[in-house]
Amino acid sequence: MSTIKKVAGLAGVSIGTVSHVLSGSVPVSDRLRRKVLAAIRDLDYHPNHIARSLKTNKSLTIGIVVPDMTIPFFPHVIQGAEEAARASGYSILAVNSGDNSARQQEVLSLLRSQRVEGILLVVAPGPASIAQIPRILESGIPLVCLDRVPGGIEIDTVCVEDRQAAAMGVSHLTSLGHRRIAILTGPLTLKNEQERLNGYKAALEEAGLPVENSLIWESTFNLDEVTSLCCQHLSGRSDSGANARPTALFATNGVTALGALRGLRACNMTTPEDIAFATFDELTVEDIFRPSITSVVQPAHAIGHKATEILLQRIEARSNSGPRIEVRLPAQLKIRESSGAQRTGAAGLTIP
Amino acid sequence: MSTIKKVAGLAGVSIGTVSHVLSGSVPVSDRLRRKVLAAIRDLDYHPNHIARSLKTNKSLTIGIVVPDMTIPFFPHVIQGAEEAARASGYSILAVNSGDNSARQQEVLSLLRSQRVEGILLVVAPGPASIAQIPRILESGIPLVCLDRVPGGIEIDTVCVEDRQAAAMGVSHLTSLGHRRIAILTGPLTLKNEQERLNGYKAALEEAGLPVENSLIWESTFNLDEVTSLCCQHLSGRSDSGANARPTALFATNGVTALGALRGLRACNMTTPEDIAFATFDELTVEDIFRPSITSVVQPAHAIGHKATEILLQRIEARSNSGPRIEVRLPAQLKIRESSGAQRTGAAGLTIP
DNA sequence: ACGGCATCTGCAAACATATACTCATAGCCG
DNA sequence: CGGCTATGAGTATATGTTTGCAGATGCCGT
Numbered sequence: 167m168s169t170i171k172k173v174a175g176l177a178g179v180s181i182g183t184v185s186h187v188l189s190g191s192v193p194v195s196d197r198l199r200r201k202v203l204a205a206i207r208d209l210d211y212h213p214n215h216i217a218r219s220l221k222t223n224k225s226l227t228i229g230i231v232v233p234d235m236t237i238p239f240f241p242h243v244i245q246g247a248e249e250a251a252r253a254s255g256y257s258i259l260a261v262n263s264g265d266n267s268a269r270q271q272e273v274l275s276l277l278r279s280q281r282v283e284g285i286l287l288v289v290a291p292g293p294a295s296i297a298q299i300p301r302i303l304e305s306g307i308p309l310v311c312l313d314r315v316p317g318g319i320e321i322d323t324v325c326v327e328d329r330q331a332a333a334m335g336v337s338h339l340t341s342l343g344h345r346r347i348a349i350l351t352g353p354l355t356l357k358n359e360q361e362r363l364n365g366y367k368a369a370l371e372e373a374g375l376p377v378e379n380s381l382i383w384e385s386t387f388n389l390d391e392v393t394s395l396c397c398q399h400l401s402g403r404s405d406s407g408a409n410a411r412p413t414a415l416f417a418t419n420g421v422t423a424l425g426a427l428r429g430l431r432a433c434n435m436t437t438p439e440d441i442a443f444a445t446f447d448e449l450t451v452e453d454i455f456r457p458s459i460t461s462v463v464q465p466a467h468a469i470g471h472k473a474t475e476i477l478l479q480r481i482e483a484r485s486n487s488g489p490r491i492e493v494r495l496p497a498q499l500k501i502r503e504s505s506g507a508q509r510t511g512a513a514g515l516t517i518p
Numbered sequence: 519m520s521t522i523k524k525v526a527g528l529a530g531v532s533i534g535t536v537s538h539v540l541s542g543s544v545p546v547s548d549r550l551r552r553k554v555l556a557a558i559r560d561l562d563y564h565p566n567h568i569a570r571s572l573k574t575n576k577s578l579t580i581g582i583v584v585p586d587m588t589i590p591f592f593p594h595v596i597q598g599a600e601e602a603a604r605a606s607g608y609s610i611l612a613v614n615s616g617d618n619s620a621r622q623q624e625v626l627s628l629l630r631s632q633r634v635e636g637i638l639l640v641v642a643p644g645p646a647s648i649a650q651i652p653r654i655l656e657s658g659i660p661l662v663c664l665d666r667v668p669g670g671i672e673i674d675t676v677c678v679e680d681r682q683a684a685a686m687g688v689s690h691l692t693s694l695g696h697r698r699i700a701i702l703t704g705p706l707t708l709k710n711e712q713e714r715l716n717g718y719k720a721a722l723e724e725a726g727l728p729v730e731n732s733l734i735w736e737s738t739f740n741l742d743e744v745t746s747l748c749c750q751h752l753s754g755r756s757d758s759g760a761n762a763r764p765t766a767l768f769a770t771n772g773v774t775a776l777g778a779l780r781g782l783r784a785c786n787m788t789t790p791e792d793i794a795f796a797t798f799d800e801l802t803v804e805d806i807f808r809p810s811i812t813s814v815v816q817p818a819h820a821i822g823h824k825a826t827e828i829l830l831q832r833i834e835a836r837s838n839s840g841p842r843i844e845v846r847l848p849a850q851l852k853i854r855e856s857s858g859a860q861r862t863g864a865a866g867l868t869i870p
Numbered sequence: 871a872c873g874g875c876a877t878c879t880g881c882a883a884a885c886a887t888a889t890a891c892t893c894a895t896a897g898c899c900g
Numbered sequence: 901c902g903g904c905t906a907t908g909a910g911t912a913t914a915t916g917t918t919t920g921c922a923g924a925t926g927c928c929g930t
Contacts, residue, residue, distance in 0.1 A: 167657065169886060180910045185888060195908065210653055212630040216577060217886030219568045220915050235593040242588055257628065260612055276609065278564040301562055305519065427806045454779045455807035521916060532879045537918060547877065569916030572885050
């Protein structure tokens with residue numbers, strides 16, 4: 167691998183001159199610049215980013231920790247982050263935590279060893295995951311939490327307007343005449359899930375409906391657990407009366423949504439026929455498939471992009487002090503078939 | 519940020535000893551090891567991977583270039599690669615090329631500056647993209663092409679058994695009695711697409727059916743182009759006769775599949791009612807949605823995993839010489855509704 | 871007491887680069 | 901034509917780590 171020294175040798179200039187041509191921080195005469203550039207081409211020289219980082223103490227890299235890249239939401243977030251980062255000359259190091267506290271610890275350590283200049287974190291559930299954050303901040307590495315907001319900690323966050331978004335989805339269901347609407351949440355230790363639950367409550371109240379604890383189903387981010395929990399709640403209920411089965415179901419995230427749909431199938435129920443359904447997050451981007459799911463969709467790309475902008479701002483400021491930044495981005499309600507607002511035709515591809 | 523020197527100071531040992539504790543390459547007494555580890559904890563020390571890389575000339579990083587992380591297939595590949603890499607202590611740097619030759623050039627340069635020890639490449643279409651490969655190999659960086667096989671170049675490759683896989687999908691359609699089966703391919707400059715086409719031809723021949731050029735529709739990886747091309751081919755054909763509309767359609771990849779489905783919808787056709795449909799690649803993981811699509815599914819995870827193993831092997835061997843390795847992994851046929859093998863019930867969630 | 875061994879220290883030389891600094895050269899004006 | 905000023909070239913040092921080596925220390929058995 168060619169070095170700056172070889173380039174200097176071939177171009178007949180000093181190492182410093184090559185460096186100046188590369189960085190542009192010091193003017194170099196056209197004659198020498200051309201010779202240097204020619205040497206760079208001839209040698210297929212690529213500046214050693216490692217040595218540069220060591221010298222300048224800038225890795226030009228930021229890390230992003232997501233639960234699982236294969237969940238469609240996160241690649242969009244990562245891509246948003248990557249675009250914002252690239253615009254400032256930064257690269258992205260993306261790693262999975264598997265929503266596992268121990269693994270999150272590992273990857274955060276890895277990122278710190280790699281000397282990333284900032285970290286974007288979709289925090290794993292559990293207090294242990296949150297406990298890892300302060301040390302990082304203390305060490306001077308800016309960290310922005312995105313998508314999920316950890317409780318009990320002062321930290322920059324970027325996510326969707328959970329309360330309003332959930333209320334929007336639930337209001338859609340109440341406006342369709344539903345009076346018994348169940349909500350299927352993830353762990354309520356996460357502020358977002360709480361906020362979404364609050365949005366649900368607000369929407370019910372606004373519609374003059376009571377909030378029943380028996381219709382609030384708290385679950386986890388484990389698909390199998392969600393499925394069986396949902397199934398359990400749906401079966402063994404009468405069709406009417408005080409303990410009647412809900413006529414609509416709202417899921418607060420993509421995982422519980424998928425679990426809910428699987429649960430419905432396991433209980434031999436269809437949507438929207440047997441129960442109206444709406445959810446946070448898109449399950450499949452394509453409107454080609456049926457039943458199309460009424461969703462409150464998050465601006466995934468924008469979340470990643472905005473979080474990165476904030477992070478870069480903190481990096482530039484070289485300080486984690488200053489007021490905490492909390493960005494809430496608006497979601498969008500996409501009304502489709504599963505909520506029963508549109509009637510669905512025969513199976514197969516149809517024109518909506 | 520604490521350094522190895524500070525750790526040594528706090529632990530009351532020499533720098534060398536700390537290094538030895540960290541690397542494990544030289545035995546250290548238990549007493550000192552404990553003191554060192556305590557100091558590391560107290561100082562929240564994280565070894566400077568950058569300095570280590572510079573000294574050892576090993577970045578312990580491999581790069582992976584994919585067209586677009588938001589296409590569901592690729593995160594699985596990346597995750598497979600990540601697991602294999604992690605098992606050997608390597609990290610993954612994943613970047614998008616946007617299926618764009620110029621951008622691919624940029625990201626490859628970036629990876630070389632980052633001094634990745636090897637590169638996994640899903641090559642962008644076009645000869646310019648392929649032309650970038652030899653320089654990298656010459657510079658001593660192993661490179662494995664995965665998913666897509668570039669033509670006219672000797673290189674390690676890992677992908678699916680394209681021919682057999684396509685033949686399997688098409689045979690499924692012939693076995694259902696279809697005699698006019700169209701194929702919608704991506705750019706035939708890619709060997710895989712050619713091979714899939716060959717599989718199609720072989721399956722037709724085996725079923726005693728003629729290969730008609732008018733039923734071979736070559737397209738691109740651009741969704742809109744595929745959609746309009748498909749629509750164009752489907753409309754303006756009589757229902758019978760020599761130029762009759764095909765009764766079945768096979769798409770050779772996820773992009774053309776999506777384009778095909780959109781095209782069908784635009785032409786006001788449904789599947790499997792108006793035309794049977796099968797494809798390479800899964801469009802949505804969940805079987806919950808209708809119409810469920812009969813697919814030849816690729817072992818995405820395994821492709822990433824295997825490619826990384828080969829790459830690590832080349833890295834270890836410190837040489838790109840030796841015989842070229844070509845791994846072909848088997849695909850799996852998932853028969854669902856769109857091919858018409860199962861009859862589909864009413865829309866909505868049903869038990870299959 | 872002493873050799874041998876295991877363990878540890880301290881030092882120095884890299885690794886490839888950036889940068890502040892010094893030095894050289896050329897142009898220019900008086 | 902001499903000295904001054906720009907401007908550009910060259911040089912030395914530092915970054916955090918690994919690694920090898922020479923020497924120091926302490927402990928054990930003889």
